[in-house]
Amino acid sequence: MRSTRIAAVVAGVVMMAGVTACNGAKSDNGAGSGGGSEEKQSPLQVALASLKTAAEQTDGKKSAKVDGTVKNGPATQTLKGAMDWSQGMQMNVDITQSGGQSPVAGKPMKALYTPTAMFLNMGAAGLPMGGKNWVKYDYDALAKKMGPAGALLKDQMQNNNPNRAMQLLIASGKVKEAGKEDVRGVQATHYTGTLSVSELTRMQSKSLSEADLTALQKQMEAAGTKTETIDLWIGSDNLLVKKRERTDSTSAPYDSTVYYSDYGTKVSVEVPPAGETVDFDKIGQ
Secondary structure: OOOHHHHHHHHHHHHOOOOOOOOOOOOOOOOOOOOOOHHHOOHHHHHHHHHHHHHHHHHHOOOEEEEEEEEOOEEEEEEEEEEEEOOOEEEEEEEEEEEEOOOEEEEOOOEEEEEEEEEEEOHHHHHOOOOOEEEEEEEHHHHHHHHHHHHHOOOOOOOOOOOOHHHHHHHHOOOOOEEEEOOEEEEEEEEEEEEEHHHHHHOOOOOOOHHHHHHHHHHHHOOOOOEEEEEEEEOOOEEEEEEEEEEOOOOOOOEEEEEEEEOOOOOOOOOOHHHHHHHHHHOOO
């Protein structure tokens, strides 16, 4: 059915928002700036303190330009645009997919994200729904359809920002510096950490119940996912310039790389008129 094909499209587009697979939890792990000089700290303490500073600096900028790629199984998607996280997540991006069996492969699409819903211009890709160009994916409706995974998706889409991956590594206490590297002309420090499925699910949003957390862990394990590796590159100004997230899933390996630049940029998101949109959960009815 056509609605099934469109569902496959939205799955990839949602991931292109740069959403971390897990929601970083706050943790008191001794990563604060007080309590001695770097010479008296362990490499782990230094890395945690550096990431805490970067998370605060990055979060305070409230917006940035983004571009990157997501490889999900045989499909690859590219993204270019800008996001604003000052009052919930807002994002305006152009997305193109290649590979896989997607009906929109090779056709650029506009995607708009607001704190309550995502809008995808399927008409521009030659797949209008009921004569309407835009498909609306309400986060509450997606949460209801997708169960625990949908509840997590809703939380992440409403609260997403670039520092969430940093917060996750800070909370885990599993991070190390991997050296200095050039990232598109910016000298950056590379940090890396690998977390197990159990650790990932234990660090979810507090809004998820224990039953939901257990269901999420089982869902990830059923997909053959054992770990997720997060790599972060922080510039000398303590701002995130690159993020890479990889899972080792045997059924659908996931590899996302996103670059951040032009912090503080103005982001414009104009919600399409209601007459030009159709709700995702009403397609095919």
